[in-house]
Amino acid sequence: MAHPSQLGFQDAASPVMEELLHFHDHALMIVFLISTLVLYIIVAMVTTKLTNKNILDSQEIEIIWTILPAIILILIALPSLRILYLMDEVNNPHLTVKAIGHQWYWSYEYTDYEELGFDSYMVPTQDLTPGQFRLLETDNRMVVPVESPVRVLVSAEDVLHSWAVPALGVKMDAVPGRLNQTAFLASRPGVFYGQCSEICGANHSFMPIVVEAVPLKHFEDWSSRMLEDA
Amino acid sequence: MSGEDEETAKKGFRLLGILDVHKVPCSREAVLHGAGGAVVAGLLHFLATSRVRRSYDVGFAGFMLTTLGSWFYCRMNNAKTRVQQRIIQDGIKNKILYEGTRLDPANQPKAEAPPGPS
Numbered sequence: 001m002a003h004p005s006q007l008g009f010q011d012a013a014s015p016v017m018e019e020l021l022h023f024h025d026h027a028l029m030i031v032f033l034i035s036t037l038v039l040y041i042i043v044a045m046v047t048t049k050l051t052n053k054n055i056l057d058s059q060e061i062e063i064i065w066t067i068l069p070a071i072i073l074i075l076i077a078l079p080s081l082r083i084l085y086l087m088d089e090v091n092n093p094h095l096t097v098k099a100i101g102h103q104w105y106w107s108y109e110y111t112d113y114e115e116l117g118f119d120s121y122m123v124p125t126q127d128l129t130p131g132q133f134r135l136l137e138t139d140n141r142m143v144v145p146v147e148s149p150v151r152v153l154v155s156a157e158d159v160l161h162s163w164a165v166p167a168l169g170v171k172m173d174a175v176p177g178r179l180n181q182t183a184f185l186a187s188r189p190g191v192f193y194g195q196c197s198e199i200c201g202a203n204h205s206f207m208p209i210v211v212e213a214v215p216l217k218h219f220e221d222w223s224s225r226m227l228e229d230a
Numbered sequence: 231m232s233g234e235d236e237e238t239a240k241k242g243f244r245l246l247g248i249l250d251v252h253k254v255p256c257s258r259e260a261v262l263h264g265a266g267g268a269v270v271a272g273l274l275h276f277l278a279t280s281r282v283r284r285s286y287d288v289g290f291a292g293f294m295l296t297t298l299g300s301w302f303y304c305r306m307n308n309a310k311t312r313v314q315q316r317i318i319q320d321g322i323k324n325k326i327l328y329e330g331t332r333l334d335p336a337n338q339p340k341a342e343a344p345p346g347p348s
Contacts, residue, residue, distance in 0.1 A: 028248065
């Protein structure tokens, strides 16, 4: 999860998020070099003693500052398009989960084998136990097996919501009357937090998402337990 | 443990407020190589021409080119290592998953090698 005053991304928990992090580093280095170049040019222009009021054209520099930005844009666009298509690949998911947004909680349905469904409400601040995170914990987590492709079908019952988990590199709008599909693969076990990412009313900030990736055996035990409790 | 993370976070240094050289892989090496390239290029040009302003410009151009070159070289090596790591991970996972079954790669008949010269 995010730590206080964090500026950068959270550590990646899925291959797609790893690729996004690498692309971000690549784009950031290019931005840094361009900023350095602009800063140098500004300093040089401010401190120069050269003055010439009769320059009418300068073909060479115009060619340079047309071709160079085009090359830079291509250098940024190619990895970007690669990741864009990578994120859209169909990956034969092992599990399908429906995440449905309500005002103001999420409900999850695991209907591949049995009819398992539950609601996921935020744990109020006064009910937190030591070690739990304020405004992020929920009473029931969405549990998925680790290293298994998971398909998430996102929708909403009332108004627009958005299902987002930054560590997994996933964000998908929940639109009433529409079924949006996204997929992820949790590459390591852990607990990954997210928050509703589309304004949806008074408690928009208080309907978090918690995804827990566990080994398959633990996932099977959890789903059996949830079915018994239901 | 959290104390160590806080110390590392405080040590993070952002060039121009943008680039955290401690957290971004290859960035520290690229910037250091770029600085070295700038000094070498600028110095050589000044020794050859004794022109100060132009030597600064050449030094800066050296910084840009050396940083870019070091950056892309390091990133490409990292990407190749990452791909190899994923292939190895998938291989280990498939071996564990399919061991003893008909899909076990160890049980697949190997393609016959072409006969060598007699």
